[in-house]
Amino acid sequence: MPETTAPKKNWGRWGADDERGALNLIDDTKRASDYEVLRTGKIYSLGLPIQRSGVPVFEYRGPAQRLTLASQTDGAFWESFGEAMDIPTDGAGGNEDLLIFGTHSGTHLDALCHVYHDDHMYNGFETSTFGSYGGAARNSIHQVDGVAGRAVMLDVAAHLGVPWLDPMFRITDDVLEEVREAQGTSIRPGDILLVRTGWIDSFYDSLANGTELSAAQAGIDQSAVDFIDRYDIALVGSDNGAVECLPCDETLLSVHVKLLVHRGINLLEFADLRGMAADGVHECFLVIAPMKVVGGTGSPVNPIAIA
Amino acid sequence: MPETTAPKKNWGRWGADDERGALNLIDDTKRASDYEVLRTGKIYSLGLPIQRSGVPVFEYRGPAQRLTLASQTDGAFWESFGEAMDIPTDGAGGNEDLLIFGTHSGTHLDALCHVYHDDHMYNGFETSTFGSYGGAARNSIHQVDGVAGRAVMLDVAAHLGVPWLDPMFRITDDVLEEVREAQGTSIRPGDILLVRTGWIDSFYDSLANGTELSAAQAGIDQSAVDFIDRYDIALVGSDNGAVECLPCDETLLSVHVKLLVHRGINLLEFADLRGMAADGVHECFLVIAPMKVVGGTGSPVNPIAIA
Amino acid sequence: MPETTAPKKNWGRWGADDERGALNLIDDTKRASDYEVLRTGKIYSLGLPIQRSGVPVFEYRGPAQRLTLASQTDGAFWESFGEAMDIPTDGAGGNEDLLIFGTHSGTHLDALCHVYHDDHMYNGFETSTFGSYGGAARNSIHQVDGVAGRAVMLDVAAHLGVPWLDPMFRITDDVLEEVREAQGTSIRPGDILLVRTGWIDSFYDSLANGTELSAAQAGIDQSAVDFIDRYDIALVGSDNGAVECLPCDETLLSVHVKLLVHRGINLLEFADLRGMAADGVHECFLVIAPMKVVGGTGSPVNPIAIA
Amino acid sequence: MPETTAPKKNWGRWGADDERGALNLIDDTKRASDYEVLRTGKIYSLGLPIQRSGVPVFEYRGPAQRLTLASQTDGAFWESFGEAMDIPTDGAGGNEDLLIFGTHSGTHLDALCHVYHDDHMYNGFETSTFGSYGGAARNSIHQVDGVAGRAVMLDVAAHLGVPWLDPMFRITDDVLEEVREAQGTSIRPGDILLVRTGWIDSFYDSLANGTELSAAQAGIDQSAVDFIDRYDIALVGSDNGAVECLPCDETLLSVHVKLLVHRGINLLEFADLRGMAADGVHECFLVIAPMKVVGGTGSPVNPIAIA
Numbered sequence A, B, C, D: 001m002p003e004t005t006a007p008k009k010n011w012g013r014w015g016a017d018d019e020r021g022a023l024n025l026i027d028d029t030k031r032a033s034d035y036e037v038l039r040t041g042k043i044y045s046l047g048l049p050i051q052r053s054g055v056p057v058f059e060y061r062g063p064a065q066r067l068t069l070a071s072q073t074d075g076a077f078w079e080s081f082g083e084a085m086d087i088p089t090d091g092a093g094g095n096e097d098l099l100i101f102g103t104h105s106g107t108h109l110d111a112l113c114h115v116y117h118d119d120h121m122y123n124g125f126e127t128s129t130f131g132s133y134g135g136a137a138r139n140s141i142h143q144v145d146g147v148a149g150r151a152v153m154l155d156v157a158a159h160l161g162v163p164w165l166d167p168m169f170r171i172t173d174d175v176l177e178e179v180r181e182a183q184g185t186s187i188r189p190g191d192i193l194l195v196r197t198g199w200i201d202s203f204y205d206s207l208a209n210g211t212e213l214s215a216a217q218a219g220i221d222q223s224a225v226d227f228i229d230r231y232d233i234a235l236v237g238s239d240n241g242a243v244e245c246l247p248c249d250e251t252l253l254s255v256h257v258k259l260l261v262h263r264g265i266n267l268l269e270f271a272d273l274r275g276m277a278a279d280g281v282h283e284c285f286l287v288i289a290p291m292k293v294v295g296g297t298g299s300p301v302n303p304i305a306i307a
Helices: A021-025 A028-037 A075-085 A173-183 A199-209 A224-231 A254-263 A274-279 B021-025 B028-037 B075-085 B173-183 B199-209 B224-231 B254-263 B274-279 C021-025 C028-037 C075-085 C173-183 C199-209 C224-231 C254-263 C274-279 D021-025 D028-037 D075-085 D173-183 D199-209 D224-231 D254-263 D274-279
Strands: A043-045 A065-070 A092-094 A096-102 A108-110 A115-117 A147-155 A192-196 A235-238 A266-269 A283-288 A298-300 A304-306 B043-045 B065-070 B092-094 B096-102 B108-110 B115-117 B147-155 B192-196 B235-238 B266-269 B283-288 B298-300 B304-306 C043-045 C065-070 C092-094 C096-102 C108-110 C115-117 C147-155 C192-196 C235-238 C266-269 C283-288 C298-300 C304-306 D043-045 D065-070 D092-094 D096-102 D108-110 D115-117 D147-155 D192-196 D235-238 D266-269 D283-288 D298-300 D304-306
Touching (some): A021 A266, A028 A283, A043 A274, A115 A254, A192 A274, A254 A266, B021 B266, B028 B147, B115 B254, B147 B173, B147 B274, B173 B224, B192 B274, C021 C266, C028 C147, C028 C283, C075 C092, C192 C274, C224 C254, C254 D092, D021 D266, D028 D147, D028 D283, D115 D254, D173 D224
Parallel strands (some): A235 A266, B147 B192, C192 C235, D192 D235
Antiparallel strands (some): A043 A304, A096 B096, A147 A283, B065 B096, B108 B266, B108 B298, B147 B283, C043 C304, C065 C096, C092 D115, C108 C266, C115 D092, D043 D304, D108 D298
């Protein structure tokens, strides 16, 4: 395992038992200083809508399904609650639903257990700690708890003057640095990095025009990991499906391995950055609040960018 | 319908087509002024963990289930992705899961379509606009988009010097006012109101000690709606299962009807307020980010309180 | 409702409370006489495999999903069972799964509540007896209990010398009679009628060759209902998706309305008749055993034809 | 592995690639001779109803859930089908549902992959052939296809003159032989063996009377495997939850290991034998038709006993 023993990785950096990885970079002191980005009071919801169709989905995960659990058709059911409490229903009742969906569909956050490499996950935990019934005994999504801190967006598509990048475009360290400089965006240790490729724009465009979408997606390549190391980023998000470019750079999930496994950096995928891009907002206070699924490999999220 | 035509209700207040209700009170200007509560940099995740057991659940909704979609046992499956991209897997693979759960289980936000009364929902939309397949055509949870603003917590249990309120305790307008004054908490129009009953403390206590939990729950009664009107609250949350007291006050879901249906006020239920209570934090900047389920009646949330 | 009051329909034929419809035609005496078709000992499973892809599915119902509940990765989980029983596990453990699927996907049986017309279901029960939470209070699939009796197959495709019928081909009363005569097949009151269109053959052909499948499907039209009346059929099955032709004949679900609603005749869809066709078997003893889902609108089935 | 190499086991008996085990004993010739048990025309559905509560369930598998996919509230949805076909809906519409349930809940058939021992399944396939995503590559439930043949019921409870056996009662080889003789029941190679303990009677009794049900269950012990070997049984079913006694005899799942793993004998659990018992029917022609879930570890079934 030459790579997994390389000096850049964060195994042990926050202790042998750590399961939160680079999120440790966002401590209260850092967060309190991040408040300075708060100015206008405007917020941006970065979560895509959740529905059966018309949203990006990798087919093997199945579509999200909202199913009605109870509704206005269940009169006797609602009355039974009134009876149990010995009070009249007085015309009241409710609608409830139940959701079924893959945790890596739509806008979602990858847990540190999501990817393994050479039989290990982040911080050296063995892949075999994952069980079908209980899920991840280590690096579960619930360890994230909540993320809140300064985020910077590098709008690669806007910088290059295109609505979206060519599917085969690879975002390198150099490209990121060039965009950062052109935008005049400063980055501090522990900041969240958002990379905009315009993929979601291309998705809705293809939906509207019935054109076929490429399976390839622009995204960061392995060289971009140097950028992430240089600025000591806490979390990386993008508006594409895997943060990294598809096809992956050189080996399967190579950037996931370097970020999730080696560095303990959670990845935010399918983040809808259109609103921020439209307003030219390149820094914000970002809140990401995953469902605290014990043993979970990820969670749908609706990140709220606050400006 | 004498009540539904009463002057206090908010139907039409934000236009005949409005589906966001009292959340309209939190505009950018209000939010920008709310930033002043941000001081220490500490955050509190108010979401309960999501797991099959050991969490509060109304049985008819079924338990939440995390199921493994793919894991380290799917070697050939992961290799097929590498093959499709014409790159080696090089020892990489992944874990993924799929969730099944009721949207009103665990810590969750009620959509304005969640409750109806006399065949109508908030803003006069007819109950029949809800369909089994598509869910709520009106007042769906996705209309919430995202909530971010000042929240105040009235810690009724702490004020009364008990770990949790007696299950039959009703929190009246007078009680809320008394706690507010004792805490010295100011409330501004459009603030979020959190009411702590200590119910989650009692839940974990009963779990730890194997004692039986009462089906009754302390919560606000109908008089407390006057308090909410007086301060023009944007959203109400509590650490119990229904915000309102159980059994409900006089009629089924009477407080839900007055808040959700008449006033368009979303309700946050099973909010874990223990951390804030332990620190004596009574005001914070609160971010609630529901899954934007189109047609949905509610969403699990992990509210992040930022101090 | 001129049609629903027509003399041919079976409302009331088996009593005002009946929920089993034409299955009442298969009583023990009839069934005992049906045993005479049993000869060779060969059986045919008419159920299609259940898997995520490579099977016919109407997209709005979502794909069937088999998810792993527990497996060999859950060592500690299986050991906990041994510990609870105070016995060693001795190297034993298990695999379990959980299924999610629409009841009208794959090979399935329609319950009599599946379709309504002019606010009524079979036997005059009101459509409003169906509730989201409890499902069908009347005509639920569990009322079927079990079906076992003589079935005849009219192999329209074979008779016409084609592997499958043209998608726009309508199977009329005359066509059925012509095939019956050509095959020399006798039909008795209470028999089950299977109509082979070859659609499943065309499905697998399109899958194998990557050709596009028409949304239209050959099937019986409204005139064929006269055939069904004339022979007093107990249940109708076909190897297509709706028994009736698609597009439907004249009005939406016109044949479903006439069979399910007016006559109380359950429909078996996507029955894999290839094996029987290959052997030229035109009569058999057929067993259909739906899951007895209380309130259910249908059930996946694996009908067993015994020759 | 002394036991797994013992002479009695069936590994290799039907070839090195066999995945159907003892079901191979029921060939067409045997089945045709089994027809002689068919006499009265009466049938018994051995499947329990499927509903959220009031049915036996091992809690970790979660309750079965029937959810409404579409109903009479979806007027516009049904109209869209009419529009797509360019025909009027004419008052027609439908109800559909979606099921979620563990394959080992309620009346179900265990696949040969359900249990493993010392890293192997039936016929020597390695436990590692089971993957989270695809399930069982070997010994999947779909290999069963369909079961139809002579079954004998040994009614242990009736023989002992009790409504149900004591939960700690172990059904030994001797007990089975004693019941067989007392009943005067002949058994032929390849027959299906049903063992009645009365457990389902005790379940409904406890439900009706609110009494607590023991976690222990009467069932066959390891000595009974000799009985099964002596008569060369094709499949074993019972009205309890695991066929074998609970707690298991000596080691975890010891009888499952001997039957499923060593002998390739599928197990039918929670079979409702009350109807047959009430009529004193001790032999029948039994049809078991599992859902052909590719990769599945088992399937809910509604076995139909034909007399």
